[in-house]
Amino acid sequence: MTLTSVFNRLAMAVLTLLGVGLVVFVLLRVVPGDPVAMMISPSATPADIAALRAHYGLDLPLAEQFFLWLRDLLHLDFGTSISLRRGVLQLIGERLPATLELTFAALVFGILAGGIVAVAGVLLRRTPLEAVMDFVNGLFLAVPDFVWALALVLLVxxxxxxxxxxxxxxxxxxxxxxxPFYLLESLARFNWTDVGDVLAHLVMPTLALGLPLAAVIARTLKEALGEAMVQDYVLLARLKGMSETRLVLQEALRNAVGPTLTLTGVQFTFMIGGTVIVERIFAYPGIGNMAIDAVINRDLPLIQGIVLVFGALFIVINIAVDLIADRLNPRQLHG
Structure with a gap:
């Protein structure tokens, strides 16, 4: 990707976020329910309700509300949470690191587990074990992350x-x-007690999010490896006496990573969205858990801020994946 294409992607990212913000802003205000009614006491007078609506700008025309909100966003002011009475940006800053640690742990697990299964499947091709591995992998593909979360709660x-x-x-x-980065800070301080405890709390939500991702990576990478193994350069290396394991890891794997990486990036963005339910099941204090509370409480500023952060993460991840895939392209490496 050239510098011009990266700039174009960033410009499109800004427009996309603006569109996401507009859609969410309008939808939250046309659905039934009044956020003020959720936070005010039953004995409040109409004057109290009107004053509270004016305080949060909910008495203004919809277009004026949107432009005022957009103006505040340009100054990194995401507003004040209606239910928690704190700044939205501060709340997100406290919860987002927990979600990032969880999703990256699930990503690492998914890549390692999926990669091992894919390589093993290629090495065991045309054997009964390959059929067993494909069947089990298909089951893992069919089970969503929240079902894994419930099963893990019951089992372990x-x-x-x-x-x-x-x-x-x-x-x-x-x-x-x-x-708020507990795992990274514990590692940096060599506090192994905290490291072990943080990892113990991460195990079940990481497995719930990472198992479906590992299944997707295993299937995609295995197909890509299978196509690479019949290419001329692999056949030539086999004629030279190279072992099958070395053929897969040294010759075929580097050319099979590209399509797998692109799909992994897409699945990773979906996995971030999946943290909403998984965090709720495990009472994990991340941004996904807070999003559910915000929806229940009709906390408009907090919902808008969380959706924008999710949208920004999706865009940044997709751009990063495209850049990495471009750098790993064999034609770029050997150009």
Whole structure:
């Protein structure tokens, strides 16, 4: 990708975010329900309700509300949460790192597990084990992340209580974190007690999110490896006496990564959206869990801020994946 194409993608990203903001802004105001009614006491007078609506700008025309909101966004002012009475940007900044740690842990697990299964499937092709692996992988593809979450809660949370059921850190630990990135900070401080506890709380939500991703990666990478294994350069390397494992890992894998990486980026964006339900099931204090509370409380500023952050993450991830795929293209590497 040239510098011009990157600039064009960024310009389109701004327009896309503007469109997302407009759609969400309008939809939240045309659906039934009044956010003021959710937060005011039953004994409030009409004057109290009118004053509160004026405080949040809900008494203005819809177009004026949108342009005022857009003006504030340009100054990085996402507004004030109606239900929590705090700045939206501050709330998102506190919760987003937890979601990022969870999704990147699930991404690493999905890539490793899916890659191992794909390579094993190619090495075991035309054997009974290949059919078994394909059947199991198909089952993993068919089960969504929230079903895995519920199954894990029952299996290793209730029947065999191996891992913590909820939260992000054991309340009994008295560690004072300076950043919301608990895992990274614990590793940087070599506090292995906190590292182990944070990882223990990450295991079940990571598996719930990562298992479907691993199944997608395994199927896609296996097909790409199968196509690469019949290419002339692989046949030539086989004639030279190279082992089958070395053929797969050294010759075929680097050419099969491209299409798999692109699909992984798309699935990763879907996985970030999937954190909403998974975080709720495990009471994980991330941005997805907060999004559900915001919807229940009709917290318009908070919902708008969360949707914009999700949209920005999707766009940034897609651009990053395109850049990486372009750099890993064999024609670019050997050009």
């Amino acid at each position: 949370g209730v029947l065999w209580p191996i891992f913590p059921l909820s939260g992000r850190l054991d309340p009994a630990l008295s560690t004072d974190f300076y950043t």
